[in-house]
Amino acid sequence: MRTTIALLLAGLIAVCAGTTSRAADAAKLALVIGNAKYPDNEFVLNDAANDAQAVADELKRDGFVVDRQTNLTGDAMRQALDRFYARIERGAVALIFFDGFGIQSNRQTYLLPVDAQIWVEPDVSRDGFSLDAILAEMNTRGAAIKIALIDASRRNPFERRFRRYSAGLAPAIAPSNSLVLYSSALGAVAPTGKTDHSLFVAELLREMRAPSISAEQALTNTKNGVVAATNREQVPWLSSSLTTEFSFAGLVARPPDNATADPAPTKPAPQKPVCEVPQAEPTPSADDLARDPVIADLSRKIAANANDAVSRYKRGQVYAIKRAHTLAMQDFDAVIRRDPRDAQALNNRCWTRAATGDLQGALADCNLALQLDPGLSDAFDSRGLVNLKLGRTTEAIKDYTDAIQRNPRSSSSLFGRGIATRRSGGDGASNIALAKSMDPNIAKEFAGYGVTECVP
The missing domain is CATH 1.25.40.10 (Tetratricopeptide repeat domain)
Incomplete structure (x- = not known):
């Protein structure tokens, strides 16, 4: 996998002094990957496949040219990324959505293809795809806005082969004018199960469809929605260096200069009993x-x-x-x-x-x-x-x-x-x-x- 040093942002749409640039007329490209069938996992991630389809459909309605891929091997994932990079034009909005398994190693997040063969930690960088490198390449190819939506904070079958704990995902080292959203906090994993859709993507889609709010606000609302729905048990991680106005669903309604937004109310976490006895997983037959x-x-x-x-x-x-x-x-x-x-x-x-x-x-x-x-x-x-x-x-x-x-x-x-x-x-x-x-x-x-x- 090719790695690239992140360059300074180039090719931003020209702006007038004292105003914020806009990306309403820029080309919008997206690569959507849903890796559901990992042979090393005991069940298929149905939510990954279904959510990738739902996100791809929404992005198309929002004017993105979308390449949706499922169950990619390492070679296929590399080819899909290369096609994605080749389509990026100067000033474009480039977005990657990944749903599947991810692992952090050496303070980087790696997205895993379905045929990853990971037994020791060095295998992660060999078989995985660095999110930092993906964002850097998007920037180098001229994307004005870089967006990464990552639903990969899952306990996975690979990680426990070389560490006794789940390290979750690492913070992304993103170039300027980027938005990165993880489904769970840094170093944490979200609850997993045999579900058809994830709560994270359900909240994401609802906010992406909201008219007249910025992409950054949509992702902030997604985070707040997941936090409230799970009583703070799942807290998505959001990183933004966005300086260009962009909205998934339409033009941004700009508030008056003296307007201040009230923080979104959050429900107080319920008091939990001191003693909890969860049901242990059954032994497989x-x-x-x-x-x-x-x-x-x-x-x-x-x-x-x-x-x-x-x-x-x-x-x-x-x-x-x-x-x-x-x-x-x-x-x-x-x-x-x-x-x-x-x-x-x-x-x-x-x-x-x-x-x-x-x-x-x-x-x-x-x-x-x-x-x-x-x-x-x-x-x-x-x-x-x-x-x-x-x-x-x-x-x-x-x-x-x-x-x-x-x-x-x-x-x-x-x-x-x-x-x-x-x-x-x-x-x-x-x-x-x-x-x-x-x-x-x-x-x-x-x-x-x-x-x-x-x-x-």
Whole structure:
């Protein structure tokens, strides 16, 4: 994928002194991508496909020339971007909408094609497409206004292969005269499920259709609408450096110079009960596991080469993520027999044993992993879970704190420390709230380990 250094904005429509420029007559181009069918994900993202179609239809009504694409592989996504760049003229309005999976790595947000093969963090930049680079290329090609609408703040099947927490998306380094909107806050993920349409896109479409408001105000209203509808559990992120007047649905009604807008009222967040017991995800059936394409591919590699420790380790990770703990243990056992000093495998076995209740075995694995690699933050996080389940709250708080010092964005460590603090007689609410803002499903994940916010 080509990367480009962002250049200074060029080709703005000429303006008179003391007035704001307008983009009403500029060419308007859009690339709309809905990636719904990721083979590594356990279900199709129907909302991604449906929302991409709805956004494309709305943009066409607003006068955009739209290229709508679905389920793009890496090669196809690169080709679609190249076609998009080639159509951008000086002074144009260029917009990209992406719905699918995204990952942040090295403080950049990457949009993922459906055939991404990600097992370790360096794979992200190899297979993903940097949003920063996309915006920079739009600017270099002469776009006067750059808009990126990104609905990719989802917990995804790739990220948990190389980190124990969901890092959400990173802030975009956008050129001047840009608008960027994410469906959730930086570093956070939005609740996921098998839905036909997302709340974020529903709010976005309603505001895009509103006449006589600026594009910036439409996106601000979208953010406020999602915040109100979710009682502040989902807070989209908006970045604007727009200096040119532009409206999706028509001319902007300019307020008098002395007019000041009242802030949009927001509903107060309801008081939640101290103790919540979410329903843990069910363990998939043997048939579900057998149909999983990633497991099937790794199993074929292992069948062809019984000494393929890498594939066996990866399959163990997938089994563990899918809560097939017995099968995960078998794979991790085999990897550790071949290399008893594999700290990562020991950590994964510790985590799996902790989830199943083999706490003394888990503690031994985590202790050995940390002897072999004293800086392994995931092992501190895993041992924190073990100590928490053993009732050793002081030790759990220390382990989680050590993990957070190494990984401040670890929602797992923050949530665990909050629970341990609460069980030791402290508050812990701020840690729990921060963890939930980063990962709305974290309480459900811990419920799968047998840990809830209820104080015993």
